[in-house]
Amino acid sequence: MAAGAPRIFVSHLSGVAVFDPSGDQVGRVRDLVVMLRVGRRPPRVLGLVVELSTRRRIFLPMTRVTGIESGQVITTGVLNVRRFEQRPTERLVFGELLDRRVALVETGEEVTVLDLSVQQLPARRDWEIDRVFVRKGRKSRGFRRAKGETLTVEWSAVTGFSLEEHGQGAENLLATFEQLHPADLANVLHHLSPKRRAEVAAALDDDRLADVLEELPEDDQIEILGKLQGERAADVLEAMDPDDAADLLGELPEEEKERLLSLMEPADAAEMRRLMAYEEHTAGGLMTTEPIVLRPDATVADALARVRNRDLSPALAAQVYVCRPPDETPTGKYLGTVHFQRLLRDPPYTLVSALIDDDPQTLAPGAALPLVAGFFATYDMVAAPVVDDSGALLGAVTVDDVLDHMLPDDWRETEFDLDADGAEDEGMAAHGS
Template identity: 75%
Template sequence: MAAGTPRVFVSHLSGVPVFDPNGDQVGRMRDLVAMLRVGGKPPRLLGMVVEVVSRRRIFLPMTRVTGVESGQVITTGVVNMRRFEQRPTERLVLGEFLDRRVRLVETDEEVTVLDVAIQQLPARRDWEIDKFFVRKGRGGALRRKGETLTVEWSAISGFSLEQHGGAESLVATFDRLRPTDVANAMHHLTPKRRAEVAAALDDDRLADILEELPGDDQVEIIGKLKEDRAADVLEAMDPDDAADLLSWLPEADKERLLTLMRPDDAADVRRLLSYEERTAGGLMTTEPIILRPDATVADALARVRQQDLSPALAAQVYVCRSPDETPTGRYLGTAHFQRLLRDPPFTLVSSLVDSNLVPLAPDTPLPAVTSYLAAYNLVSAPVVDESGSLLGAVTVDDVLDHLLPEDWRETDFDSGEEVSGGR
């Protein structure tokens, strides 16, 4: 771990308040959810179990946690209020790790886990279990006798993932693969096995993998999930990919899932569904980087550095009048990443915009979108309506998805990894 990255012991987090960015309390932290991994890697933290005012326990993904301290947890403010349900591959840190008897690898001596330390990975939003605070001997947490020591995850045994070929082992193996490679492996599983793996994956990971699967596999998997969970996964997908998936479902199923989704997410997807599939409006994403005219180059570069952005979306920012979410106020132009790098951090992005290119209209057909990107050497292009509001952006990867043969996702890619688990 890099020096300076804070380490937090989970016993200090039990019961601490969880706040949104405005300082309003969301609830209290009751546990952390981790997933064991193969290859001796420390468990990855998936999220937190938070008890809200109604005493309902909900799941808060670590990707929506912006600060973890001994006295409080800060979130992005986006909280899904559906009740938490533990999945087969998930482990509760407070509930299942603490007071557990394990062994030291070096001496085979039995120790009891008194506390667990978590740490955020450098330059990433991922968290993992870092160290264990243990007591030698057979006494539990209340016993005062016995030497205590802090050890690395690799120094103990007793938490190993069982290698029995089940979904849990397979999901742990998938953890080290890119979503495209996992999708390719899942495509070749039997439907039963594919459903087991999908049920064991967390929502964000499953969303990323669904986006890389052929359409019939997406429909099959989403159809076998509980409706509440299917809605959660759709919310975690990029809006354009969620719209594509929903467009393949029967109308009644599509409407039912849209109703279960958060209103803001459902609104974006409904807007995309209103456009013809092979047009700029049907291809676009509704979540490009949007900045107001008074934003600075430093603000723009901070947005571009966000880990979950695709390279195509990170290649430029779109400058618009308020509001800064699609559909925006008046679209002013595009500031390209290379131009941002050439100017001082305090420069206003409004002075750097390229306003010479005419943006795409939402009804622009796919061939014209392709020609536009090729002619101007762009990896992304703005889509603007008649009133001048930015609706979204078309990226080159979405265009390629519609230009390649329909079965291109079924091609076997050589990822350099071997995945076991069988059919």
């Protein structure tokens, strides 16, 4: 980048695509790595944490960055794909510096860090954090943004970044990742320190945290749930998909499980107990109890209105289940399934009972995982009904739940398949070189 280049605020770098010189995207920026220096010298930006398409996070030294412009980062094209590991002397900008409480040197007044700007030094490839965007006033509480004067000051005008802070907020960190898919935000949380992970989880609303918890490794789920206040933990469990919440509850000590169940709404607690009664790797243990259930006299228009619910996963929205009353699981007699494509082909006034499959295929709640997987493969299903001996619909198993249980237990903590050893042989020097 040429001398005199404009400063760049780090919030604008979150999620920015990283390209090699030929124009191929290699990943996205997830954080910046800096080194604090003694006195009031601005921190040196060592490099970027880049998440590859494989979900592996690597370190990209700033010396390999040839340009940051138009919402993209251009590199030399030579990457070391060794997994990034933070060193004791390094700090992560998004993960550790945003939302900190620091003090203005001149007045001693406490301010909150909203953003930081970086700039390339003239005639060099070195980058520094040169300015800090802060807000005066009291620290924000809960989800309400604290009001106060905002100003941009030189790095040397503030102090306190090197001190450990307890109760650090997460408002501005979350703002940088606002548009992330829950699975990607879960990946961000997984790579934060336990302290920051707890602070970010506390700042998320119940529905967003529930979505993120469903995508986290089991150890992270238990850790976060254990740090939430009792009633908040129960609320988050109620917001999760029932099958995921039941799986998480099943991993807790008996005393803690019963305590949380006692704090939940009676109907939700009863649903959790029903799901936990099934073996984990069976259709009953895999199913969700909240598929789309319609009565025989419902119309195609009714069905499409239910399918449009944005909170439904694509697999659950792919079909509706026609049953006699009651409509909640366990239902009355299960009559059959109508797939989304069939709903699109018939007039809105058509009764769904006229469109059900002639030979409905179902799973028994005790069906083992291999049988369930074979069922999906045989009938090209994305979701399948689970029906008991009396003919009542108990729930539905979705293909993503089958995959979750067929993959290794630690699959969320590992990258997708990548020939890392071969790529590293051709890569550049190790992180920090």
